[in-house]
Amino acid sequence: MNDILTGLDHHATLPALQQPIWPDAAEVLKVRAELAKQPPLVFAGEVDQLRNRLADAAAGKAFLLQGGDCAETFADATADRIRNRVKTLLQMAVVLTYGASMPVVKMGRMAGQFAKPRSSNDETRGEITLPAYRGDAVNGYDFTPESRANDPWRMLKAYNTSASTLNLIRAFTQGGFADLRSVHEWNRGFSENPANARYESLAKEIDRAIKFMAACGADFESLRTTEFYVSHEALLLDYERPMTRIDSRTGNPYDTSGHMVWIGERTRQLENAHVDFLSRVRNPIGVKLGPTTSVEDAKALIEKLDPQREPGRLTFITRMGAGKIREELPKLVEAVRDMGSQPLWITDPMHGNGITTKNGYKSRRFDDVMDEVRGFFEVHYAAGTIPGGIHIELTGDDVAECLGGSEKIDESTLEERYESLCDPRLNHSQSLELAFLVAESLTKN
Numbered sequence: 001m002n003d004i005l006t007g008l009d010h011h012a013t014l015p016a017l018q019q020p021i022w023p024d025a026a027e028v029l030k031v032r033a034e035l036a037k038q039p040p041l042v043f044a045g046e047v048d049q050l051r052n053r054l055a056d057a058a059a060g061k062a063f064l065l066q067g068g069d070c071a072e073t074f075a076d077a078t079a080d081r082i083r084n085r086v087k088t089l090l091q092m093a094v095v096l097t098y099g100a101s102m103p104v105v106k107m108g109r110m111a112g113q114f115a116k117p118r119s120s121n122d123e124t125r126g127e128i129t130l131p132a133y134r135g136d137a138v139n140g141y142d143f144t145p146e147s148r149a150n151d152p153w154r155m156l157k158a159y160n161t162s163a164s165t166l167n168l169i170r171a172f173t174q175g176g177f178a179d180l181r182s183v184h185e186w187n188r189g190f191s192e193n194p195a196n197a198r199y200e201s202l203a204k205e206i207d208r209a210i211k212f213m214a215a216c217g218a219d220f221e222s223l224r225t226t227e228f229y230v231s232h233e234a235l236l237l238d239y240e241r242p243m244t245r246i247d248s249r250t251g252n253p254y255d256t257s258g259h260m261v262w263i264g265e266r267t268r269q270l271e272n273a274h275v276d277f278l279s280r281v282r283n284p285i286g287v288k289l290g291p292t293t294s295v296e297d298a299k300a301l302i303e304k305l306d307p308q309r310e311p312g313r314l315t316f317i318t319r320m321g322a323g324k325i326r327e328e329l330p331k332l333v334e335a336v337r338d339m340g341s342q343p344l345w346i347t348d349p350m351h352g353n354g355i356t357t358k359n360g361y362k363s364r365r366f367d368d369v370m371d372e373v374r375g376f377f378e379v380h381y382a383a384g385t386i387p388g389g390i391h392i393e394l395t396g397d398d399v400a401e402c403l404g405g406s407e408k409i410d411e412s413t414l415e416e417r418y419e420s421l422c423d424p425r426l427n428h429s430q431s432l433e434l435a436f437l438v439a440e441s442l443t444k445n
């Protein structure tokens with residue numbers, strides 16, 4: 001790869017929403033020059049390999065599991081926390097691999113998820129107004145003028161934190177930690193808990209399958225290691241643009257800040273900078289689609305972002321809400337199907353299901369999350385299209401942010417173990433439960 005600033009900057013004049021107001025433009029240029037000199041976090045060959053894996057998922061031959069924090073923080077980029085998140089994703093992946101009888105593409109919402117879109121530039125508490133928290137890549141969460149000041153040098157820290165996070169992920173998934181047999185042992189801890197008795201029979205089936213493999217002497221390398229990809233929202237163009245490099249082998253630009261990047265509902269306007277940026281990089285890309293998405297929007301995004309209809313190039317991440325998915329999703333998947341296009345469709349059952357509890361917490365009900373996942377499968381089966389994966393906000397830790405699940409987390413428990421600076425995440429056990437429920441419904445199909 002060439003570490004040069006790419007021609008993508010020529011398009012820097014297009015309107016870009018959700019960008020921080022930086023106090024000093026000259027400092028931003030310095031940071032960008034520094035970022036442009038850093039080694040890429042991912043390699044073009046890996047990105048191309050992921051595109052092939054996602055093509056399989058779009059064709060119904062693999063299933064994508066994408067998950068991680070709503071917002072990563074510098075403070076939480078510790079060995080323990082990263083390990084717990086990877087562990088949770090791997091545990092879910094084993095169950096889903098069995099349920100789907102297909103390879104699961106494992107992808108973290110990790111090593112780059114440091115910037116957040118906000119509804120306002122400012123936040124007011126009492127008499128005091130300060131810049132809104134836009135993620136650790138921009139400013140700090142503490143409500144003081146020093147912490148909330150937007151600081152472009154934080155983007156360099158985001159790069160370094162992403163690099164150390166990704167390094168640990170690579171070590172875990174290549175060095176023996178991700179061995180299928182140990183991941184399965186961890187799952188026994190979950191299914192042997194009396195609260196999860198309902199999942200015991202599925203866990204036993206998986207156990208038998210693994211013992212069968214062992215009895216046959218199956219001891220190949222593929223049981224010991226696993227591919228693991230990283231992804232984040234491509235929000236901060238002052239970060240993503242300098243991380244974009246021309247691959248010396250092919251001459252194509254790759255955003256080397258992550259294997260896959262996506263854009264959200266708030267930045268997916270066709271004529272604006274984010275869509276333009278995504279249209280120019282070779283990475284697999286995602287776009288979030290909410291309940292107000294029109295058929296025309298979806299079609300125009302395909303024309304702009306995937307004009308060649310390249311398998312694995314484009315993922316639509318739908319976030320409709322449990323109460324709306326059965327009404328709003330069919331027309332989109334049918335219209336896209338009828339235009340002969342086959343993007344990868346995955347469900348984000350988190351963002352359409354937010355509630356505020358009586359005691360003032362942003363939360364989500366586990367049952368609503370599951371209901372949206374079920375609706376997603378129903379809609380795709382009815383349309384003859386492919387439900388290719390799930391996108392989940394989760395943590396590997398024992399927090400209490402979402403309501404319900406077999407541990408029956410209630411509103412008062414939120415007061416004890418709520419840690420998220422952003423949206424509420426499924427905790428370790430809720431995440432596994434979701435994987436078991438999805439696997440159950442997959443084995444029935």
Ligand code: TRP
Nearest residue numbers: 093094178179180222223225226
């Ligand atoms: N390599 C296979 C895969 O990635 C099997 C495997 C090894 C696996 N470790 C894993 C599957 C952990 C799920 C989770 O699918």
Ligand code: MN
Nearest residue numbers: 070393422423
């Ligand atoms: Mn979120």
